[in-house]
Amino acid sequence: MIKKRAFISYVKEDYSAVHLIKAILEENGISVWLDKEQLIPGTRWKTALEDAIRNGSFFISVHSKNRTVRESTYANEELVVAIDEVRKRPQSKSWLIPVKLDEEDIEDRTIGGGEKYSDLQHCNLASWEDGMRSLLTSLGVSEPKLFVGEPLAEGIPSEVDIIAGSLTYDEMPGAPALFQGMRVSIERGWCARDSGLGKIVAYIETLSPLPLMQRLQKRLGASGFHAISNATHLSMDENVLTHFTYQQPLILRRGEEFPDLATGTMIEVPMDISLDYHLDAYGFVSGDCFKGSFSVRFLSDIPLGPAEKPQRGKFSIQFSTRPLL
Structure with a gap:
């Protein structure tokens, strides 16, 4: 069975939260591609990013206040590539998945065919348990594992x-x-x-x-x-x-x-x-x-x-x- 792979697009200010998402996805059998961990010195990074996006089983775009206040970010370039790719894919299958880390609204972008990016159903991780369960279900995980680390304290889950x-x-x-x-x-x-x-x-x-x-x-x-x-x-x-x-x-x-x-x-x-x-x-x-x-x-x-x-x-x-x- 081929392992599913997810590309996560984010801004560096959100790395701690994104790394936590990565750990839970991997515990549930999803391979995760993060630029900070996959790109090595000497790599033609633009080509590597585009290949990873187009060849991935899913593209997860992480949105937050940190992303909105950035005057420029490569996460927006990655989203452009993902929107171009999703146009070629069947509408019946989830591939491009927006994720909210906080209360910030998801930006409007035209996907095509009268559809906007903000029209896509998103996963809201402001409510962690419900949001993670929704994300894992979108990735095809039938029995999500949400507690993957040591307890936070005695008698308190991770x-x-x-x-x-x-x-x-x-x-x-x-x-x-x-x-x-x-x-x-x-x-x-x-x-x-x-x-x-x-x-x-x-x-x-x-x-x-x-x-x-x-x-x-x-x-x-x-x-x-x-x-x-x-x-x-x-x-x-x-x-x-x-x-x-x-x-x-x-x-x-x-x-x-x-x-x-x-x-x-x-x-x-x-x-x-x-x-x-x-x-x-x-x-x-x-x-x-x-x-x-x-x-x-x-x-x-x-x-x-x-x-x-x-x-x-x-x-x-x-x-x-x-x-x-």
């Missing part, structure tokens, strides 16, 4: 869905009193082990009670984000905490509107500004929750005034508990 939670900002320097002590809800997400990379990856979607804060979170990439931990397991000891980090570099363009918490209004950015959003969270498992404290720092190439001071607060994340398989 992948869990996040079902609720909150972030409470105790300190928000430079912001009005209205924002101090603000509670941002955690709507959904997941946490999973990637044994291959030796990391734990968590995806979290948040919703602020204030529209201005939600616009700020979305612009900073903090309304839905992937946090990474180098820990071997989630700690169950409140004195030995597990560290997760998320970092998002971005450029605020001159003339764009940006939420200003100090005034509570939208302001026009006066010049191009490089900004680095950095979140650190430290926590431990207690029952069906992972809880602890977090801090947010903003680094920039210009003085930020009070915003240079860290924002601090507490978090509590509730995950679903499922029996180990």
Whole structure:
């Protein structure tokens, strides 16, 4: 029996999540082609990529905020090749499979025959278990294996869905009193082990009670984000905490509107500004929750005034508990 092969197209900022997808696909008998692992020095890479796309059993195109904010990416070139290829294939068989890592919309592209790329059914990995089961089923796996790594902690499987939670900002320097002590809800997400990379990856979607804060979170990439931990397991000891980090570099363009918490209004950015959003969270498992404290720092190439001071607060994340398989 010929082994099925899937080409995964992605941007480098999403490599941790994509590598986790790769590990689960391979555990389910799907061979995976990733440019970072398959291309060797001296390879005519454009030819190699095109051959791998056209000769693969499936083409998986990964979409995220990280991809959308990129001004240019080879993932878009790969998608052009894939769309050209899918036109030649029978419509009755799935080959081109869009995958969403977060809440970002999938772009519109014309496939042909009045059909758009966004018309294709996608797999939504913001809900990890349902999304992975959908993806594996699309790849022809009749009995998907979803738990493929060591437990995250004692009694907790290698992948869990996040079902609720909150972030409470105790300190928000430079912001009005209205924002101090603000509670941002955690709507959904997941946490999973990637044994291959030796990391734990968590995806979290948040919703602020204030529209201005939600616009700020979305612009900073903090309304839905992937946090990474180098820990071997989630700690169950409140004195030995597990560290997760998320970092998002971005450029605020001159003339764009940006939420200003100090005034509570939208302001026009006066010049191009490089900004680095950095979140650190430290926590431990207690029952069906992972809880602890977090801090947010903003680094920039210009003085930020009070915003240079860290924002601090507490978090509590509730995950679903499922029996180990």
